[in-house]
Amino acid sequence: MECKISLERLSESQHGQVKYASAFVDEHIQEISLEDGHLRIVHTSPNGDEAIRERVERLIERFSKGDFGFKENVLFRNEVSVPYNGDIIRELVESKSIKVLEPGLFIFREPFSSLMRFLDYSFVTKIANRFQVKEESYPAVIHSETLNKTNHFTSFPEHIHFLTHLREDLDVIESFSDSIRATGGWKDELPLDLNATMPKPKFTMNPSTCYHCYEGLQGETLEGDGIVVTAVAKCHRFESKNHTDFGRLLDFSMREIIFVGKPDFVKENRLKSIEYIKELAVEWEVDSLLEIANDPFFTNDFQVKASFQRNQEMKYELRLTIPYLDKSIACSSVNFHSNTFGNAFDIKVGKRAAVTGCVGFGIERWAFAFLAQYGMNEADWPASFREQYHAWQQKSL
Structure with missing residues (x-):
C-alpha cells in the first residue's frame, strides 16, 4: 500500500x-x-x-506548533571544487572495502579501516591535544539509570538498544536452549515470552560517548576552572528506515572532546574548538559548512526544545557535502549543555553545578564524506591530507 x-x-x-x-x-x-x-x-x-x-x-x-521555522544560519562555508561525483558506497562495496550486513551496519576493511584510524588520530593530535586533555576509555554499554539521568529516554526514546539476558534460572535456560534446538536454530518467528525468560534491562547500548564522562565524574567537585577529557567509543542508535540514508549508522565510532567546569572555561574552549574545526576543514580542503542546528527530539515539546537550542546557539554542526546526492551530512557537532549534566550527576566546581560542552567527530561519517568528495584514488586527494595520511602510515608500521 x-x-x-x-x-x-x-x-x-x-x-x-x-x-x-x-x-x-x-x-x-x-x-x-x-x-x-x-x-x-x-x-x-x-x-x-x-x-x-x-x-x-x-x-x-x-x-x-508555535511560530518557529528552521531557517538556515550558516556561520562558515568552505567551498571547494571537488574531483569526484560517484556513488562512493557502491564503489566501496564493489571493491570489498566495506561489507554491508544490513542498512546501517557495516564491516570495514582496508583501506577504509586505515582511513578511519588516521582520522581519529588526526582529531586527537590536531584538535584535542591543543587543550590540556586527559584520555579516557569507555565501555560500549551504559547503565539504564545513567541514561535516565541524561533524559535520553524522554528526548530520544526511538534510538535506544536495550540489553538483557536470560534469567538466572536453570529451567528457563534449559527451556530456551531446547526450543532453539527443536526449531533448528534461531528464527525470527521463534516464540519468546520475554517477561518470563528475561529480566528488565539493566543496561543499554551507549548512544553517546560523553555520557560516560559525566557518569565517571558523578558526585565529584572539580578543582580549578575545569577539565578537558577525550575518548572514542562505539555508539549505537536505532533509526529505523533512516538507516538507508547516507551516513546514518546503527553502530558507529564517535570521538569526543568534553569540557566540564566553570561557564567561562567551557564556553571559551568551545569557541576555540569551533575555530580549530574550521581550520581543519580549510587545511584538508573539504567542501563544508558550519551551521546552527538542533537535535531531532522525539517529544511532544519538540518545538520548545529545538527552538531553545537554536536561539541559544547551543549546537553547531559541520556538514560535509556529498556531491552525488547533492546534499550534506553532519560529520562534527559542537554542543553546549549549560548545567544540565552538572545537576543531573551532581558534578560541582566550587559550590556551583558544573557546566558541560562537547565536540563530536563521527569517524565513519568523516571517512564516507571525504571519499564521497575525493574518491578512492589517493592521487586525487588534497596534497595536505595525502601527505599527512602517508606520514601516519609510515609512523604506524
Whole structure:
C-alpha cells in the first residue's frame, strides 16, 4: 500500500525532520520519501492507510506548533571544487572495502579501516591535544539509570538498544536452549515470552560517548576552572528506515572532546574548538559548512526544545557535502549543555553545578564524506591530507 501526506503546514526546512520521525510511526513501513511537498510512504501495515495518516498528522502537529521555522544560519562555508561525483558506497562495496550486513551496519576493511584510524588520530593530535586533555576509555554499554539521568529516554526514546539476558534460572535456560534446538536454530518467528525468560534491562547500548564522562565524574567537585577529557567509543542508535540514508549508522565510532567546569572555561574552549574545526576543514580542503542546528527530539515539546537550542546557539554542526546526492551530512557537532549534566550527576566546581560542552567527530561519517568528495584514488586527494595520511602510515608500521 502507498499513501501520500501533504506537508503544506510545515516550512520546507522542516520536511526532513518530519520524514525522519515518520519512519517510526509503524513497523510495517517499507519505504519513505519526500516528493513535491508530500511525504510518500509505502507500507504493509494491517492498520491501513488511515492509521498511518493519523500518526503522521500527529507528528506534523507536533512540528508545526508555535511560530518557529528552521531557517538556515550558516556561520562558515568552505567551498571547494571537488574531483569526484560517484556513488562512493557502491564503489566501496564493489571493491570489498566495506561489507554491508544490513542498512546501517557495516564491516570495514582496508583501506577504509586505515582511513578511519588516521582520522581519529588526526582529531586527537590536531584538535584535542591543543587543550590540556586527559584520555579516557569507555565501555560500549551504559547503565539504564545513567541514561535516565541524561533524559535520553524522554528526548530520544526511538534510538535506544536495550540489553538483557536470560534469567538466572536453570529451567528457563534449559527451556530456551531446547526450543532453539527443536526449531533448528534461531528464527525470527521463534516464540519468546520475554517477561518470563528475561529480566528488565539493566543496561543499554551507549548512544553517546560523553555520557560516560559525566557518569565517571558523578558526585565529584572539580578543582580549578575545569577539565578537558577525550575518548572514542562505539555508539549505537536505532533509526529505523533512516538507516538507508547516507551516513546514518546503527553502530558507529564517535570521538569526543568534553569540557566540564566553570561557564567561562567551557564556553571559551568551545569557541576555540569551533575555530580549530574550521581550520581543519580549510587545511584538508573539504567542501563544508558550519551551521546552527538542533537535535531531532522525539517529544511532544519538540518545538520548545529545538527552538531553545537554536536561539541559544547551543549546537553547531559541520556538514560535509556529498556531491552525488547533492546534499550534506553532519560529520562534527559542537554542543553546549549549560548545567544540565552538572545537576543531573551532581558534578560541582566550587559550590556551583558544573557546566558541560562537547565536540563530536563521527569517524565513519568523516571517512564516507571525504571519499564521497575525493574518491578512492589517493592521487586525487588534497596534497595536505595525502601527505599527512602517508606520514601516519609510515609512523604506524
